[in-house]
Amino acid sequence: MKVVAIAGSIVGSKTKTAIQYATDQLLDKYPDAEVTLLDLAEYDMQFSDGRNYLDYQGDTKKVTETIMEADALLIGTPIFQASIPGSLKNIFDLLPVGGLEGKVASMIVTAGSQRHYLIPEQQLKPILGYMKAQIVQSYVYIEDVDFYRKEITNDDVKFRIERLVEDTMTLARTYQRILEEKEAEYDF
Amino acid sequence: MKVVAIAGSIVGSKTKTAIQYATDQLLDKYPDAEVTLLDLAEYDMQFSDGRNYLDYQGDTKKVTETIMEADALLIGTPIFQASIPGSLKNIFDLLPVGGLEGKVASMIVTAGSQRHYLIPEQQLKPILGYMKAQIVQSYVYIEDVDFYRKEITNDDVKFRIERLVEDTMTLARTYQRILEEKEAEYDF
Amino acid sequence: MKVVAIAGSIVGSKTKTAIQYATDQLLDKYPDAEVTLLDLAEYDMQFSDGRNYLDYQGDTKKVTETIMEADALLIGTPIFQASIPGSLKNIFDLLPVGGLEGKVASMIVTAGSQRHYLIPEQQLKPILGYMKAQIVQSYVYIEDVDFYRKEITNDDVKFRIERLVEDTMTLARTYQRILEEKEAEYDF
Amino acid sequence: MKVVAIAGSIVGSKTKTAIQYATDQLLDKYPDAEVTLLDLAEYDMQFSDGRNYLDYQGDTKKVTETIMEADALLIGTPIFQASIPGSLKNIFDLLPVGGLEGKVASMIVTAGSQRHYLIPEQQLKPILGYMKAQIVQSYVYIEDVDFYRKEITNDDVKFRIERLVEDTMTLARTYQRILEEKEAEYDF
Numbered sequence: 001m002k003v004v005a006i007a008g009s010i011v012g013s014k015t016k017t018a019i020q021y022a023t024d025q026l027l028d029k030y031p032d033a034e035v036t037l038l039d040l041a042e043y044d045m046q047f048s049d050g051r052n053y054l055d056y057q058g059d060t061k062k063v064t065e066t067i068m069e070a071d072a073l074l075i076g077t078p079i080f081q082a083s084i085p086g087s088l089k090n091i092f093d094l095l096p097v098g099g100l101e102g103k104v105a106s107m108i109v110t111a112g113s114q115r116h117y118l119i120p121e122q123q124l125k126p127i128l129g130y131m132k133a134q135i136v137q138s139y140v141y142i143e144d145v146d147f148y149r150k151e152i153t154n155d156d157v158k159f160r161i162e163r164l165v166e167d168t169m170t171l172a173r174t175y176q177r178i179l180e181e182k183e184a185e186y187d188f
Numbered sequence: 189m190k191v192v193a194i195a196g197s198i199v200g201s202k203t204k205t206a207i208q209y210a211t212d213q214l215l216d217k218y219p220d221a222e223v224t225l226l227d228l229a230e231y232d233m234q235f236s237d238g239r240n241y242l243d244y245q246g247d248t249k250k251v252t253e254t255i256m257e258a259d260a261l262l263i264g265t266p267i268f269q270a271s272i273p274g275s276l277k278n279i280f281d282l283l284p285v286g287g288l289e290g291k292v293a294s295m296i297v298t299a300g301s302q303r304h305y306l307i308p309e310q311q312l313k314p315i316l317g318y319m320k321a322q323i324v325q326s327y328v329y330i331e332d333v334d335f336y337r338k339e340i341t342n343d344d345v346k347f348r349i350e351r352l353v354e355d356t357m358t359l360a361r362t363y364q365r366i367l368e369e370k371e372a373e374y375d376f
Numbered sequence: 377m378k379v380v381a382i383a384g385s386i387v388g389s390k391t392k393t394a395i396q397y398a399t400d401q402l403l404d405k406y407p408d409a410e411v412t413l414l415d416l417a418e419y420d421m422q423f424s425d426g427r428n429y430l431d432y433q434g435d436t437k438k439v440t441e442t443i444m445e446a447d448a449l450l451i452g453t454p455i456f457q458a459s460i461p462g463s464l465k466n467i468f469d470l471l472p473v474g475g476l477e478g479k480v481a482s483m484i485v486t487a488g489s490q491r492h493y494l495i496p497e498q499q500l501k502p503i504l505g506y507m508k509a510q511i512v513q514s515y516v517y518i519e520d521v522d523f524y525r526k527e528i529t530n531d532d533v534k535f536r537i538e539r540l541v542e543d544t545m546t547l548a549r550t551y552q553r554i555l556e557e558k559e560a561e562y563d564f
Numbered sequence: 565m566k567v568v569a570i571a572g573s574i575v576g577s578k579t580k581t582a583i584q585y586a587t588d589q590l591l592d593k594y595p596d597a598e599v600t601l602l603d604l605a606e607y608d609m610q611f612s613d614g615r616n617y618l619d620y621q622g623d624t625k626k627v628t629e630t631i632m633e634a635d636a637l638l639i640g641t642p643i644f645q646a647s648i649p650g651s652l653k654n655i656f657d658l659l660p661v662g663g664l665e666g667k668v669a670s671m672i673v674t675a676g677s678q679r680h681y682l683i684p685e686q687q688l689k690p691i692l693g694y695m696k697a698q699i700v701q702s703y704v705y706i707e708d709v710d711f712y713r714k715e716i717t718n719d720d721v722k723f724r725i726e727r728l729v730e731d732t733m734t735l736a737r738t739y740q741r742i743l744e745e746k747e748a749e750y751d752f
Contacts, residue, residue: 011238045235047275048268050199080236081285082318082494083311086278087235092269114490118458121690122498123271123311129685129701130270137693170746174738270682302678306646309502310686317497317513325505358558362550387614423609423651424644426575456612457661458694459687462654463611468645499647499687506646 001032001172004070007039008077008088013150014110016041018142018161019076021152022108025165026074033169036070038063040087048093056094064094072104072172073133074165075124079111083123092127100133104175106168107139108161110147117141136171140164189220189360192258195227196265196276201338202298204229206330206349207264209340210296213353214262221357224258226251228275236281244282252282260292260360261321262353263312267299271311280315288321290367292360294352295327298335305329322363328352377408377548380446383415384453384464389526390486392417394518394537395452397528398484401541402450409545412446414439416463424469432470440470448480448548449509450541451500455487459499468503476509478555480548482540483515486523493517512547516540565596565736568634571603572641572652577714578674580605582706582725583640585716586672589729590638597733600634602627604651612657620658628658636668636736637697638729639688643675647687656691664697666743668736670728671703674711681705700735704728 005023007016016039023037043059053064067073077084092099105128109120120139128135140161146154152161193211195204204227211225231247241252255261265272280287293316297308308327316323328349334342340349381399383392392415399413419435429440443449453460468475481504485496496515504511516537522530528537569587571580580603587601607623617628631637641648656663669692673684684703692699704725710718716725 010235047198047233047278048273081277081280081283082315083277083280085236086274086276086281088274089269089271089277090235090274092271093274095269097269115493117491118494118498118690121693122314122494122686125689125693126310126682126685127270129689132701134701135699137696137699170742174735174742178734178738303681305679306502306682306686309505310498310682313501313505314494314497317501320513322513323511325508325511358554362547362554365554366546366550386611421611423574423654424649457653457656457659458691459653459656461612462650462652462657464650465645465647465653466611466650468647469650471645473645498690502686503646 001072002034002070003072003074004067005037005074006076008075009085010041010087012078014147015076015078017147017150017152018108018110019074022074022161022165025162030169036066038066045090047090053094060094070103072168074106074168076108079116079119082119092131098132100128100131103133104136104168104172105133106136106164109139110142112144134171134175136167189260190222190258191260191262192255193225193262194264196263197273198229198275200266202335203264203266205335205338205340206296206298207262210262210349210353213350218357224254226254233278235278241282248282258291260356262294262296262356264296267304267307270307280319286320288316288319291321292324292356292363293321294324294356296349297327298330300332322359324355324359377448378410378446379448379450380443381413381450382452384451385461386417386463388454390523391452391454393523393526393528394484394486395450398450398537398541401538406545412442414442421466423466429470436470446479448544450482450484450544452484455492455495458495468507474508476504476507479509480512480544480551481509482512482544484537485515486518488520510547510551512543565636566598566634567636567638568631569601569638570640572639573649574605574651576642578711579640579642581711581714581716582672582674583638586638586725586729589726594733600630602630609654611654617658624658634667636732638670638732640672643680643683646683656695662696664692664695667697668700668732668739669697670700670732672725673703674706676708698735698739700731
């Protein structure tokens with residue numbers, strides 16, 4: 001199982017901290033999983049200009065190829081202006097139509113206030129659904145007060161991330177098994 | 189009245205063609221309006237890194253300052269992956285919280301299919317509303333078949349753009365008058 | 377100016393309390409306005425069966441006719457299962473397509489938690505927009521803790537309702553005036 | 565496996581026709597499934613007044629109990645005023661918070677135009693997600709032109725319903741199996 005965790009912001013540390021915690025949990029609980037963390041702050045991405053992702057060079061090619069090879073995505077994002085940041089939306093723009101088909105996707109969201117709790121539901125899920133991802137319905141929503149100096153200080157948040165990691169892997173295995181059984185059926 | 193028209197895509201010609209038509213109408217029907225067309229394809233924009241827009245340089249500074257000085261915005265956008273492109277979302281990320289307060293905003297959307305008709309309603313209006321724009325409720329939704337060689341070939345589309353321009357200016361004048369009357373009240 | 381205030385729930389007192397406060401403010405500040413409060417709990421409504429609203433009898437006819445004659449609507453609603461209640465949605469189902477054209481609509485929402493803050497934006501505004509209402513962008517969102525024994529106990533909430541009433545009336549009056557001017561223009 | 569199919573409208577025949585076709589497919593392909601079709605037009609439902617669903621009488625009690633006992637729901641709905649009808653929303657209002665936990669839910673939507681294609685995504689999925697259903701991401705969207713005299717006349721629509729039925733059952737069965745395995749794990 002290839003899992004790619006994405007820190008979708010190029011500013012601040014909270015989304016990175018949360019996605020790092022999820023990645024550590026994954027490595028700890030699922031030693032067989034192959035886990036990659038993509039922190040967008042470390043890559044020099046181009047805006048999508050309509051080309052196929054394989055036709056880009058450098059970081060843009062590397063990031064999109066890594067995502068396309070994943071079986072499951074753990075998407076970390078802050079909320080900017082009541083939606084996901086342009087930097088994360090641009091990643092989706094770079095991928096093909098239906099580019100998340102066969103992948104499970106789950107979400108970890110960092111925000112300043114409870115008031116934006118539904119933004120993943122309304123702004124991010126419809127994009128993932130359109131791209132044909134299998135979405136883990138529940139997401140982890142973390143407020144600024146739950147962090148202190150690049151650490152998560154709220155144990156309930158840690159517990160919810162651990163559960164999200166588990167739900168993501170369970171759903172990924174569910175779909176993998178469905179596919180295997182279907183393929184076996186068609187073989188006879 | 190300062191109007192800024194934005195072509196929010198860096199790829200393709202349809203959004204630009206539609207927003208150019210709207211701009212021409214504006215100049216023709218409202219000769220007193222001061223109109224600027226910002227075609228994002230012509231600017232080299234940086235991803236928002238959390239700075240105030242005045243602290244950027246070059247194109248990023250120029251585009252954001254032009255928008256911040258507008259009384260009304262005509263926002264042109266294609267649909268990428270069931271939402272607005274990252275390039276347009278990034279423009280909003282660069283502006284301050286509440287950065288569209290006191291501005292009227294209207295939308296012209298180009299898309300490949302009727303199926304995405306509600307995306308401006310669900311993905312763009314909530315962003316504009318959060319940023320405190322006064323939104324023109326009805327928008328112009330144009331399909332690919334309505335264009336041929338960088339021209340709008342559907343007269344009904346032209347008519348709807350003309351009406352949107354009129355509605356935008358009417359709403360902008362409504363709010364301007366409300367503000368003037370309120371200010372006059374407070375002067376006594 | 378005919379204003380109709382709707383308490384869209386048939387259970388509980390909070391939405392009614394809030395909409396009553398708004399109505400009292402309206403009567404106090406705008407003595408010329410003709411104000412009607414429709415508390416759905418007091419009416420025996422039928423589910424929409426596709427008939428024109430004029431073809432119903434009794435309460436269903438009375439409530440829908442009252443709404444159709446309004447210039448402005450103050451819509452009060454609780455949040456049930458992450459959306460507006462079926463009782464309020466049914467009112468909209470009973471009205472014609474485009475039935476709110478020419479009407480200003482504003483929203484007062486009562487809920488148990490900050491987490492549902494965006495539900496009016498995502499679930500109610502698209503309905504009002506589709507029905508062609510002129511929507512007051514900002515809404516008043518009130519939490520359960522702001523009430524005690526059928527009274528609003530939070531002064532900030534009272535202030536926000538007062539401002540919403542003012543914004544609603546200002547938009548309705550200015551819009552009416554601009555429409556009159558346009559009509560006068562076309563007369564020559 | 566208990567499957568409940570719901571025709572969520574009390575007016576017209578299209579939603580009923582589509583949900584009947586899905587039910588027939590279910591009975592044909594999954595003879596072990598226990599299938600119930602609830603056509604809301606045949607029940608006299610009360611508006612939710614905040615009581616627990618077990619405290620109602622008559623049709624309201626019968627419909628809600630049937631839904632609560634289901635392992636999977638096939639929800640059929642028309643689009644009224646850019647959302648689901650009040651009659652269907654009322655069903656959800658009658659159920660408890662989190663009332664769809666452990667159930668798989670899929671959607672069949674009938675509408676007059678392609679323009680409303682995203683309404684299930686934006687108005688219905690968030691409600692099902694909030695109620696903790698496991699949602700089948702893809703839904704069947706059927707236009708009026710695909711029906712003639714209470715029959716589906718478009719073979720592609722029939723094929724898509726068959727596939728939705730299959731996806732619903734596959735997800736329900738696999739999910740059930742994985743839950744059983746998890747429980748077995750915790751037993752040791």
